[in-house]
Amino acid sequence: MRVNRVEIDGRIASHQGLRHTPAGMPSFQLQFLHASMQYEAGRERKVECEIEALAFGEVAANLARQSPESNLTLIGFLERKGMRSSIPILHVTEFKIIKE
């Protein structure tokens, strides 16, 4: 298995502020709010969801500077939240700002 890639548009709904790991690496954890129209079973439908995302390093520092109004595209992979959890969390490895 190699593929684990997620790409999703939305905006930052809430976050815990920029933190640092004990080694001094920036980390940024956020709730990401997504809303769009998608095709499913031959029809268009409305999609709305909120997912948890996490970024480290430079990406984290840059994400922390984005205003809650800006629309972003997050790109990254899924990983379980913790050793004893099966719920996935999105690890953001890059993001783009969507120009209107």
Added chain:
Amino acid sequence: MDNPESPRPCKYIPTDYAQITLTSAANLSLDPQPTSVVQVALDTPLERLFDYRIPAGQTVTSADVGRRVRVPFGPHRKIGVLVALGDSGSVAQEKLKMLDEVDRALPPLPADIMNLARFAAGYYQHPFGQTLLALLPPALKRPRFRTPAPQACRLTEAGRLHWNGLPERAHAQRRLGQRLARGPVAMSALGDLRGPLREWLKRGFAEAVHLLPEPGPCVSRPELTRAQQVALEQVMGASEGFKAWLLHGVTGSGKTEVYLRLIEETLALGRQVLVLAPEIHLTPQLTERFRQRFPERHLVCQHSGLADGPRLAAWLDCAEGRADLVLGTRLSVFTPMPRLGLLIVDEEHDPAYKQMEGLRYHARDVAVWRARQAGIPILLGSATPALESWRNAQSGRYGLISLPDRAHAEATLPDIQRVDSRTDRPRQGLTGTLIQALAENLARGEQSLVFINRRGYAPTLYCQQCGHISDCPRCSAHQVLHRQGHGYELRCHHCGLAARPPQVCPACGNPDLRPFGQGTQKVEEALAQQFPSARLLRIDRDTASRRGAFDDMRRRITDREVDILIGTQIIAKGHDFPMLTLVGIVGADQALMSPDFRAGERLFAQLMQVAGRAGRAAHQGRVLIQTDYPNHPLYATLAAHDYPAFAARTLRERRDAEFPPFTHQALLRAESASLETALDFLGRARALGAPLAGPAILYDPVAASMARISNWERAQLLVQCRDRRALQAFLATWVPGLREITSRQVRWHLDVDPLEF
């Protein structure tokens, strides 16, 4: 008295040290017999004395036994102690080397101290020479004899003449003369005049004197409580001579006042008193009380925090009989005191009395032996006596004195409550109940203490994804995360190795490494977030290690510059903080899981002591223990302030499991680069000992619970016996043989009455 007619190879000092006859300056000065060969104890791992010839023209008599000598040893010069006259016969006389010099500037070690060293060396199976040299202050172990620097000096007649005849331009000397003409001056008060003074001392214009401290104001004695009165009558009513007393008094019951009264009585008889305290940090507070009560007495403090000069001065004050009252940590149990009349061991249960390296003695036990030899009473005081002492008191070997109530009429014992942390889940280590209580205390303007016996930020750095924990590469222990400036540092509390936290998990690459668990720094941080306006003070070894730092903290607490204290056991011992009314205990459960059979006893003592900090004066104290096991019997007896019940239950368990104090133990520890080598040595040691063991049981060699420290693999072999004498007899025959089977790859030592496994 010397015994040169039975020369025999003295490779090992026989356990019956009495065979090497002890001579002392005191009982032989009438009949000094010159000798040509002497036996000298040296600081070497060899279990023997060394013979030296006396240089022509020098006379050494029995009055010199106990004096320091300088001798050639291999390519070096060593300091030794002259132990006996006459040769041991191990080396032909003509092959012997000459000793350099006998130090006659200092008094010889008295016979009782030499005997004490013999006892300690024999009992703890440590080479006699190393033992004897270990109890000298460091300044006396340097290979150059120097007359100790005077503490104070005064003008001599010759000095007065010299001063009067000084020319105008000799400004410094004239100023010095003026100072000295007014009376004796302490060296410390002379500042830049110390240079010219040294010259004057050399030329005989000034001479050393001993200054007694200026008497301060005397503090009046408080009324004794009924229990204190009874305690005093018990001790003073006893017949003269040796008697060991166990003073069991709840925290705040006024044990110190009982000490003070007994000291007063003893000093009045012209005798000296030695008081042992477990911690160097405790000595200033006790010193203060003693000084206030006995302002006209010469009080001396002895602990390893003193610089070499003052330490030597203090030692000489004791040894030459000038000091009346000596207060010190465990090492002072060996201080010569010619007029010793009373020994007091405060907080006698404290594990700090056990030396963990070199001569692994227990200062309380040595103190009891010393009191017995000296024929004087000894008082062991504690709120939670060691089970060994408690059993001795129960069986009648020690007299038991109880102070069951607090001394302040209004002061009651603190209310100890258990907070069930299974339902009241802690956040950042603190339960809602504790936060609430802290907030109330803050609002009332009273002080609180949060006790957590873990320094650092968090005990582990943990990868949430794979469970990896940062371990010390050299020890079998987790690295502890510490806050360091603005960042973090991983430190090993066993070998001291410090490292930067890794960027990503070394096992899975995840950067999200999290601190796991609580240390003092993290609790401090959590409290700062919770109570932004509260004034916090953290006291642990990291903040209190600087000289004077601890005193400064104590002052800030008593001056009410602190609202919430966060501290480890360093704060738990014996300090009086009258405004402290709330104690929160975090993370105590861990000791309940320990495989060490003494963990429960230590936890009980520690928690009792911490709890005792609350409400010592007029304020009712409250103690909250956060625990997942609120029904554990240890916490139940603690909440009831019932040490006797705790002791009874624990002693029953110990008896059923055949643990001390019902058996006696010795632990042979071996360290090597590989565990196999260490175990192999212990296996051979066991084979050697098995036929000699008698009633003693030699268990299988096993890896130590801390299996590796600083890349040394550690293993141990436990010897256990119901009969202390039989154990001692076995050790005496076994240990010399161990020196034969040892190899370069292994280092080992024997710990008699070990406290840690």
